[in-house]
Amino acid sequence: MKHEFPQDFWWGAATSGPQSEGRFNKKHRSVFDYWYDIEPEAFFDRVGPNVASNFYNSFREDLKMMKSIGFNSFRTSIQWTRLIKDFETAEVEADAVRFYNEMIDECIANGMIPVINLHHFDLPIELYEKYGGWESKHVVELFAKYSRVCFDLFGDRVKHWTTFNEPIVIVQGEYINQFHYPNLIDGKKAVQVSYNLNLASAKSIEQFRLSENSKDGKIGIVLNLTPAYPRSNSKEDLAASDFANKFHNRMFLDPAVLGYFPEGLAEIFIKDGVMWQYTEEELELIKNNTIDFLGVNFYQPLRVKAVEHEFDESKNGWLPDKYYEYYEMPGRRVNPHKNWEIYPEAMYDIAINIRDNYKNIPWYVSENGMGVYGEEKFKDENGMILDDYRIEFVTEHLEFLHKGIQEGSNCFGYHLWTPIDCWSWMNAYRNRYGFISLDLATQIKTIKKSGYWFKAVSENNGF
Template sequence: MKKFPENFWWGAATSGPQSEGRFNKKHANVFDYHFEIEPEKFYQHIGPDVASNFYNSYQEDIQLMKSIGMNSVRTSIQWSRLIDDLETNTVNQEAVDFYNAVIATMISEKMTPVMNLHHFDLPVELYAKYGGWESKKIVELYVGFAEQCFKLFGDRVKYWTTHNEPMVVVEGEYLFQFHYPNIVDGKKAVQVAYNLNLASAKAIQAFRRLNIPEAKIGTILNLTPTYAASDSKEDQEAARIAELWNNNLFLEPAVHGTFPSELEELLTQDKVLWEGSAEEKEVIKNNTVDFLGVNFYHPNRVKAPDLAPNSVGEWLPNRYYDAYDMPGRRVNLDRGWEIYPKALYDIAINIKENYKNIPWYVSENGMGVSNEDRFKNSEGIIEDEYRIAFVTEHLEWLYQGIEEGSNCFGYHMWTPIDCWSWLNAYKNRYGFISNNIHTQIKTVKQSGYWFKEVAKRNGLKE
């Protein structure tokens, strides 16, 4: 038996905007609004209005999660639901009651609630008025929202995270046009990255001022380890810069409290460096995370760029590297992502050796597969053996990293119940539990029953 550490987290992650639905929300977030104005961009024109109906079925949903062995679950508190007046951060009592009930239900089922504060879901009014995360004003308003969450729920929620995948906000909104408002502006992207780091540090500062007993706060980063196409000097340099931008831009401030100096030099040279003050950098320096959440789906393979980095045109970070498709790679064809479980081991060792061996957990891992009904058996259960194999391989490499001393305390799958997923809506399904979005009938998949046994044993069979 490959046994995992005592009290290991076995669970899954979702988010408010992807599970709750828009029921009784006063404000639209950026994705609510994007669906309003361009529904045709969303797969089968399905938006976030109902999602997986968690707002109405949270009790049954949490009991289903518990039934397959989960001892912990991450979700998020929606800024656009909790806050009535976005300028003064007054709260909506109905939203407070809802989140209190969700937390109470998790605790009654002996599940550890993990609450995230920002999952790509900025209230759209704040984008229209201030330019969203481009503005330091949004940083201050976000900290006010975070403080309300800590005060309202901190007596029961002992694990908090400031952001989920902040790099996705940078890339989706400001570089590669897959999140509203679909801008291409490298300088704005760099400023947004800085502001998101600052917002995280300031929320941590506010959290610690409240001195909540036994509570911890971290952040959740999507880490995509960088692998060069070859040992050539040019490919290695491309990989070095890709790593600085894609991973270290958020990882270094979160854990070490400083930005990578080589990246700052590069951004200065390219005349796109953020605007920040000495005082702000002190806040970042003095308010690092207690723990780290790591979302891992696929590696990042790069090669030297075909075009010279000093070519004329809009500044984008990937002018320094091109994507490289390794011949013979394994791929989840539905999602287009390479399957490379060993990268999770590489992440574990990197955190151990370069990031203080900080406590961390796998906050997301998983595979999205389309048309899973084709795998239903005569009893109506989806036989997703491919998901069992995927998770098993990743857990085996994670176990190896833990055996070598990496301080990992949990594994969360994305996601407990099939949920709505941005522009892809319900195209690819990720859950241990299937969801018929027309009836909202939810059914445990074969992988869910398998996961229950893994959690019960706290390990993998040899």
């Protein structure tokens, strides 16, 4: 069967500044730079973000290589810690302005649409130490100021912006599950940070609409949607999945698209004594600054069931786990390198959910992919990585995405995570995701079998 995609469909991949650029000429440290400096052993093989995939130095060759495998679009991010010299005044670093200008120009020269994100887990450590980071509404104001500088500097050429990548992961990693610095367990702070990130996104959008450069541009947000499927149709399991969906998906999706938080969520937070601090003016600002398009990262579903073990609030205080437990579906398919469930059917469910419940807003798959450990084992005699498993993974997800598009969901693109194997937080280079492999020792980059396959998909606008 021929799967043909809409005209002008985006084919490409996504990375981020902190995961690709390296720390060359960067004056400030992000929370991850700082964490690596103080605790390198927390990162796989003690590999940090200092070099990453050397994009700061090799962006010209890298972008040409991406174009050679069929990309017509490419997402990366600007690093707040690279661009801004003084966080209070938003004065800029000249070298960073040069680098981002040259990189954006090179992207366009290669016939690729640059999609630029403003925040990819890389909060400046100074703003955490001074104000508590996203716990502070002052940091929200500073982010809006930084956003405006980006729009004014680069918005004449960048016509697709996103405010945040996976804001719920900031909440989970920093305040619940301890996989982002400062590794706290504090549900009350997690709830406030969730609100502040929504507010920061809305303020950034407000600045976008005020910038002269943005008149013909569009702005969105990138959310990792993990549909929360209940174990059964029992009342208890359905209630568990309803709360999990509200907390992990809708707490950012609803305000971004609809302008308000999901019904019933604030009532639960009030009842439990963890409600965020807000003003009516802020809610109005969120309502009036919704997105133009949505980026959806999808890797795995969330499967939940009713709580079966008594939740002990005396141990860690309030946590969202009070309302659901994770459930491992029997017979599930798994990527053994991450222990993540492979469930491409969710791509269709996401498409239909956006169509029916979120104004059928224009959206694209901003990340999807498969991390594999030890890929160098799968080389042919010419040294090319034979990643047929990645081709199969992407094909299955595209098939279900295509079905959603056929049924009216307004999806305009597909980006893999990631173009070139990139540095991935605590995992560093343990799992590889790219169409292009990176030899860490030599920085030599080689196209994998999946890259050549993707070129054909892009050229045929389908498969």
